[in-house]
Amino acid sequence: MITGRHYQNAYVTRNVDKAVAEFKQNAEIRKLIEIEVPVQLWTPQGEGKGVQKLAFVWVEDLQFELIQPGEGDVLALYRDALPADDRLVFHHICHLVDDWDAFMAKVDTEKFPMVLRGGTPGMLEFAYFDARQWLGHYLEYCWMVPDRWAGMGGR
Template sequence: MFARPNSHHSQIAYVTNDMEAAMARLAAEYGTPGFFEMSNIQPGEDPAGKPVLKIALAVVGGVEIELIEPVGDTAPLFSDVLPDREGLAICFHHIASRIEGPMAHWDAHVASLDLAAHPVVFEGAVGDMLRFIYTDERATLGHYVEHVWMSPDLLAQMGAIVPAYPAVENAA
């Protein structure tokens, strides 16, 4: 699962019931002063049949931290880990392994997985820019694993807009 060519651990993801409060908590208690915020649904896009998620990203020490707030009852894969109680909840959900290089590396990665033993529970794509699957590893690891590939252009765009801490200084 983890020891695959062109693949490396890139992200730790948490689900929350209150994005603003979760970002404030991570800033106050863990020194993450800012996030790039987005939704998985684009303006004007019909969300029917899709999970609706608020997402916040920051890179801390070279690892991306993702906060996810499921909206309504559209995303049980994400909301099911949240406790049924009042107050802020921030719950571990998954790690991500990013596949580097051309899309052929993605195809080889997915082909190398035993999907009977590691079933896909969620998947998606955005044109030729993004591919992802979530495998259910809860029985052995206690969490999901996201496998993700981004085109070099998308990876560069994300690198430019997602804040990194400590800040990366440009060499002059």
């Protein structure tokens, strides 16, 4: 399933600060948000909390999400993709959907397994699907209220 509006390319790294510095040198950044946040996540192996250092780099209408996974067993999806060095490695794309409940109602018929889910109900929700055999990467879908979208730099 590919649905919604593609707005993000995401990468994992061992050094998000270095990656941000490289974006500042090589891109015309419209908006930059840097955070380190604990998140409650669901995986097929169970639920848990993970800490990630994140940077959201907007170049025109494309967001580059830079992910430095930290503590938490639920972050294996990111950690398993890390290179041995500090470079960026492509991980997934994200599509924004308009109606989260309608989207999630179709998940049971999805041929790609859901491998991660999280967010804050009623504010921002996301889910990852493993499409690596088809596309070579994960597919993420998210939904957020308009104020959160605007705060994240969306337009």
